[in-house]
Amino acid sequence: MMTKEIIEKDLIDLRKAMALIIYGVYEKERIKKENKYPYSPRLKHGMDMFFRLALKYDNSFDLRTAYETAFIRNYAMKPVSEWFENWNAIILSKIKENSYYYLDALVEDTGSNTYHISEATEDYLNLLESDLIAGLDQKIIYEKLIKLDQEDYVKVRKFIIENPIADLKDLRKFKMGKSDLVVEIINSAYEGFDYGHYVCPRCGWTIKEINGIYKCQNQDCTKSNFSFEKLELIEEYNDKLRLKRGVMKYIADPGKLELEIFNYCKEKKVDCFLWPDMDSFDILLEFKNGKKWAVDAKAVKQPEALRESIANDYIFPEVVKNHDKSFYVIPDSYYDERKDYLTVINRTLNILYGENYSERVECIRLKDLKSLIRKEI
Numbered sequence: 001m002m003t004k005e006i007i008e009k010d011l012i013d014l015r016k017a018m019a020l021i022i023y024g025v026y027e028k029e030r031i032k033k034e035n036k037y038p039y040s041p042r043l044k045h046g047m048d049m050f051f052r053l054a055l056k057y058d059n060s061f062d063l064r065t066a067y068e069t070a071f072i073r074n075y076a077m078k079p080v081s082e083w084f085e086n087w088n089a090i091i092l093s094k095i096k097e098n099s100y101y102y103l104d105a106l107v108e109d110t111g112s113n114t115y116h117i118s119e120a121t122e123d124y125l126n127l128l129e130s131d132l133i134a135g136l137d138q139k140i141i142y143e144k145l146i147k148l149d150q151e152d153y154v155k156v157r158k159f160i161i162e163n164p165i166a167d168l169k170d171l172r173k174f175k176m177g178k179s180d181l182v183v184e185i186i187n188s189a190y191e192g193f194d195y196g197h198y199v200c201p202r203c204g205w206t207i208k209e210i211n212g213i214y215k216c217q218n219q220d221c222t223k224s225n226f227s228f229e230k231l232e233l234i235e236e237y238n239d240k241l242r243l244k245r246g247v248m249k250y251i252a253d254p255g256k257l258e259l260e261i262f263n264y265c266k267e268k269k270v271d272c273f274l275w276p277d278m279d280s281f282d283i284l285l286e287f288k289n290g291k292k293w294a295v296d297a298k299a300v301k302q303p304e305a306l307r308e309s310i311a312n313d314y315i316f317p318e319v320v321k322n323h324d325k326s327f328y329v330i331p332d333s334y335y336d337e338r339k340d341y342l343t344v345i346n347r348t349l350n351i352l353y354g355e356n357y358s359e360r361v362e363c364i365r366l367k368d369l370k371s372l373i374r375k376e377i
């Protein structure tokens with residue numbers, strides 16, 4: 001019997017299984033780098049939950065393939081939607097409401113039985129609000145940041161965004177006279193690196209040639225195919241530190257969008273404030289006509305992932321109530337890649353906010369925001 005209650009419960013288990021599996025493959029790759037036997041109890045636990053559900057809902061599932069190497073080959077290396085191809089239609093229609101369903105393959109085959117976790121996997125992990133994923137570099141930094149007072153919070157976050165690579169002497173100067181917590185955050189956000197790194201022309205972090213490809217923190221950079229002549233080798237790498245990759249990818253790189261909006265407002269002489277009220281949103285705009293706008297910059301590539309994060313955001317509804325207009329702003333290029341991006345999000349916002357407030361909140365592109373600002377001044 002498949003009652004509604006049982007399906008609901010299984011969907012919750014499936015969501016948990018997916019989180020465990022995704023964290024598990026991430027964890028395995030990490031352990032592998034430390035040259036230890038890559039065993040992940042989380043992956044094991046997640047797979048067991050998944051197999052139990054597959055046995056129940058997938059007629060084509062073969063229990064003899066319920067072990068790790070088969071799982072990696074049959075599932076982890078394929079887009080997640082393919083995992084569910086033969087599942088019962090009733091639960092499948094519900095599964096499609098979850099962003100994990102739209103994830104690309106969790107791991108990429110790098111040949112000879114080795115694999116790397118994909119960027120989509122990392123993005124999903126970063127958005128998961130779960131105790132499962134304590135220990136990601138960016139989460140550790142974020143948890144420390146929110147313990148700072150407002151003034152230090154803005155200073156430290158801005159410094160991190162503006163300095164993907166920093167000179168030791170600038171780091172010393174920045175830490176001088178600051179609280180122990182600021183010093184601790186800076187020390188744990190940065191790391192050393194070795195010879196052979198270049199400055200990435202797109203994001204300012206480090207890139208290095210691996211098997212003929214210049215690899216950066218982000219696929220958008222790696223895919224840019226920079227011409228070698230334009231690259232600048234970091235000769236004095238002993239005198240510099242760089243942000244840890246997770247901090248660069250999930251705090252500093254998206255932060256560029258926040259700073260671009262902030263700097264545009266300054267240029268247009270609109271009063272603006274970064275991360276007001278301890279980061280309840282990204283930028284507050286105060287116009288001369290008295291209107292107040294709240295802006296949350298969202299460098300999230302996949303609209304389904306942003307939709308889930310919006311649905312779990314308990315702070316923004318308060319923000320919407322207290323401002324004349326509130327916006328989720330995405331980079332123009334994300335819209336170019338997914339023309340239905342704004343429709344997907346705005347449909348969700350209409351449902352979440354209902355008649356009373358949906359007029360006040362909208363998801364738009366950076367260039368739309370700029371033109372709305374110009375009209376308001």
Ligand SMILES: [Zn+2]
Pocket residue numbers: 200201202203204205216217218221222
């Ligand atoms: Zn880059």
